Amino acid sequence: MSECIFCKIANGEIPSKTLYEDELFRVILDLNPATRGHALILPKAHAASLYDLPDETAEAVLVLAKRMAQIMSDRLCCDGLNLIQNNGEAAGQTVSHFHLHMIPRYVNDGQTLGWVPGEATQEELEEIRREMTE
Numbered sequence: 001m002s003e004c005i006f007c008k009i010a011n012g013e014i015p016s017k018t019l020y021e022d023e024l025f026r027v028i029l030d031l032n033p034a035t036r037g038h039a040l041i042l043p044k045a046h047a048a049s050l051y052d053l054p055d056e057t058a059e060a061v062l063v064l065a066k067r068m069a070q071i072m073s074d075r076l077c078c079d080g081l082n083l084i085q086n087n088g089e090a091a092g093q094t095v096s097h098f099h100l101h102m103i104p105r106y107v108n109d110g111q112t113l114g115w116v117p118g119e120a121t122q123e124e125l126e127e128i129r130r131e132m133t134e
């Protein structure tokens, strides 16, 4: 993926504020952080989204997120942490190279992440459960 910006960043062709690097991943600071310390975990091998991620990488990414979470807690003294991972334009994905957002949260940080809770009847939930499992 010669034109993929996250391929270039992950593989060191474009410099970034790197927090961690190993054979599979590079963890960088987001250029437009939602909060102080907002980081992105990038696999070095191109995968457009979660759908394309090899199982080995999918398994490893959460182990790495856990390690980075501890560092964020210890060093940034954040009060909480959001993990966000967007897949597809409809979900807000703007860079088509899998990335996991790690967003440290601070009491009264003024950030608004989340969704508007909806409503569903038991019948609707059951219909969805059937659609997804039967």
Ligand code: 5GP
Binding pocket: 005, 009, 016, 028, 029, 030, 031, 032, 033, 040, 085, 086, 092, 093, 094, 095, 096
């Ligand atoms: P998405 O909306 O695709 O889930 O998130 C893309 C993220 O990548 C955004 O938070 C954006 O700020 C960040 N980003 C886009 N281009 C660059 C870049 O060149 N360098 C860094 N460090 N972050 C980037």
Ligand code: ZN
Binding pocket: 001, 004, 005, 006, 007, 008, 045, 046, 047, 096, 097
């Ligand atoms: Zn890529």
